[in-house]
Amino acid sequence: MLDQNVKTQLKAYLERLESPIEIIATVDDSDKSAQIKELVTEIAALSDQVTARFDGQHSRCPSFGIAKVGEQPRVYFAGLPMGHEFTSLILALLQVSGYAPKVSDEVLAQIKALDLHSNFEVFVSLTCHNCPDVVQALNLIAINNPDSTATMIEGGFFKEEVEERKIMAVPMVFQDNEHFGQGRMTIEEIVAKLDTGSxxxxxxxxxxxxxxxxxxxxxxxxxxxxxxxxxxxxxxxxxxxxxxxxxxxxxxxxxxxxxxxxxxxxxxxxxxxxxxxxxxxxxxxxxxxxxxxxxxxxxxxxxxxxxxxxxxxxxxxxxxxxxxxWREMSVPGEQEYRTRGVAYCPHCDGPLFKGKRVAVVGGGNSGVEAAIDLAGIVEHVTLIEFSDVLRADQVLQDKLHSLPNTTVIKNAQTTEVLGDGSQVTGLKYKDRNTDEDHVITLAGIFVQIGLxxxxxxxxxxxxxxxxxxxxxxxxxxxxxxxxxxxxxxxxxxxxxxxxxxxxxxxxxxxxxxxxxxxxxx
Missing domain, CATH: 3.50.50.60 (FAD/NAD(P)-binding domain)
Incomplete structure (x- = not known):
């Protein structure tokens, strides 16, 4: 699971543990559970301050929690916290043990004064560069509020739940099963939202x-x-x-x-x-x-x-x-389906559309780069450009045209985002040459039309x-x-x-x- 270089680095971090901790995994006989077991076992082998158990009773399986010895976990990872989330795992291991977080004394005091009794869930993708800050903030809140928990949920591990709960943008945060927020949030923003008198x-x-x-x-x-x-x-x-x-x-x-x-x-x-x-x-x-x-x-x-x-x-x-x-399209349906198929960050939200058909609106550098990135994840990308030419650098255009699962439509004016009431189902555009309306069936629309x-x-x-x-x-x-x-x-x-x-x-x-x-x- 972890290569030798990563193990060496992690071992060095674990030497900073302030007290013994347990990693308590909830697993079954599935392949995903086997991956969790392997990761937890490898971490425990790197420090005599860490022990591993596989008798967890968390409602989401497979997953694992981290706790001081003798306490119940308040920080959970449902999925493999790799990629951008590996830092979240390291910080959780250290901070659960009592290692001081790198936040101001003022912010830490505000967190402790919240006196929360809440369960937080944050859905992430491992390619999302905005997700770790939110995961780490919620973990710190749970560590310092004994009656609260925080669970990172990796979308690739729980695809059925992602589909069921219509998670189409990350990070997506729930507090006690109620939507709390989505997108990049700093710890100060989250605490301010929770602290009603702030x-x-x-x-x-x-x-x-x-x-x-x-x-x-x-x-x-x-x-x-x-x-x-x-x-x-x-x-x-x-x-x-x-x-x-x-x-x-x-x-x-x-x-x-x-x-x-x-x-x-x-x-x-x-x-x-x-x-x-x-x-x-x-x-x-x-x-x-x-x-x-x-x-x-x-x-x-x-x-x-x-x-x-x-x-x-x-x-x-x-x-x-x-x-x-980011400039918005300002067409019917855009606001209604924002975070439910309408997205603005292909790096963050692209993995949620794996195997699906999507569109990118905008033919500048950002739009063509987004289409190229998404083509490696989704089934098909349609790029919609208002003008009769793409404005992106030629090297990007050449790369886009070389990809087999992309289509470029020029002289097209996006006129409406279509949906079924809960998520995007398509996009309507007008051919500017003929004034004829067309509909594309798809699951996601990435808007990249400037600033x-x-x-x-x-x-x-x-x-x-x-x-x-x-x-x-x-x-x-x-x-x-x-x-x-x-x-x-x-x-x-x-x-x-x-x-x-x-x-x-x-x-x-x-x-x-x-x-x-x-x-x-």
Whole structure:
């Protein structure tokens, strides 16, 4: 099951166990149970602090739980936690033993104060790069709430249950059999959702903060770089972010960032956050800005921000770097069947459509790459392109056309997502040459049609936006509002690339610092 290199690494991790633990497996005579037995046996053989039992009584078979000796398991794995989930297994082994998690004391105290009595289930696929964070967060919550459990369910092991419960997007979380959420969620987001009084408490903390010199709105590459450049000047710097890392968290392979031959989005974001924290930047995560007022319109000459939770912040300068999000098709059925066949992440949700027919809407690089990836998993991929030509790089087009289970339809306008009330059954499109309607029978639709700037909160403000909703800036990243700058994918700067966003973030920060010096703020 585990090769020698992995065993060596795991053995080293198990030397950090704080107390003896048991792995208690629930198995039968099936081949899947045999795989569970093999994995559990191999882990137990690597440390005298770990014992294995095969008399578990969990309702889901095969599965295994992890517990301190003499206690009942609260963390379970239904399936093989390999691939991206192997880290979740290692952390569970360590943290169940008492090993301290790498979260802030504040977050850990909030988890312990939840006093939960809940059973959490999270459905995952092993190729999903968003799933481990959710699994690890729920495991930590269960470990620190004695009357709660957390179970990772690998979709490939429990296909019938996945079909029965209509799981068509991962991670998908249930709390006591009720839908809790889906998609990438940080531990802070999950805890905030469980802690009903967290909004008021967080607002009070934010209201108590003194004015910043530079306050960055958005935690993507532009925002992170802007904060680093500002903090290195020795000035009081903060970041207000809905999700630190931004869209990069949903990006897989990054191969065009100078000096980094290849990395993945979540690692890039984690490294960026560590870099930002190195300079003592005040990171205010899970926060959304509601309104902004420029320095020339306030009594004290500071830019004022009001957050969705009611908190108010002040700063000499503000850098808007709110990034962009996936553009939706805006056709009937899209919202109704979102996560029930309509998906936006082929890496995460693709395995759930193994052996089925799917469509990809969009013929740019992201759409063609998605079609190529999916072709290795599903029965057939139909790529739908609005234009009469594909816009992807030629090398990607050549690869797509070489695959036997793909079809490309051009000059096609998607008009409706079809379904049976519980899941997607097809897609309707219009031939733009003939105006004739067509229907494709399929199980999934992956939308890859570009980006929209995250600037909706600015539409009623005095900040000038382009007809595409992008923040209009000059060569110094200045907006039309005094003290407010902008950078990255939310602006009119062309070519939405990570490396361009970081450069724009640096420019915006240097301009903000120059503004502070020249204005005598």
């Amino acid at each position: 909004i008021e408490k967080e607002a009070a903390k934010l209201n108590a903060k003194v004015a910043f010199d530079v306050l960055v709105v958005g935690g993507g590459p532009a925002g992170g770089t802007a904060a680093i450049y500002a903090a290195r000047k020795g000035i009081h710097t903060g970041i207000v972010a809905e999700r630190f890392g931004g869209q990069v968290m949903d990006t897989m392979d990054i191969e065009n960032y100078t000096t980094v031959q290849k990395t993945v989005g979540p690692k890039f974001a984690a490294d960026m956050e560590a870099h930002v924290r190195e300079y003592g930047v005040d990171i205010m995560n899970l926060q959304r800005v509601k309104t902004i007022i420029g320095a020339d319109k306030t009594d004290n000459g500071l830019v004022h921000l009001e957050l969705e939770n009611g908190a108010k912040l002040e700063s000499k300068t503000v850098i808007l770097s709110t990034g962009a999000r 929209l700037p995250n600037t909706d909160f600015l539409k009623q403000s005095e900040i000038a936006l382009s007809n595409r909703g992008e923040i209009i800036i000059n060569e110094r990243n200045e907006t039309n509002v005094q003290g407010v700058f902008a950078a990255g994918d939310c602006t009119t700067v062309p070519y939405k690339q990570i490396i361009i966003a970081t450069g724009e973030g640096a420019k915006a920060s240097l301009s903000a610092f120059d503004y502070i010096i020249r204005s005598g703020q």
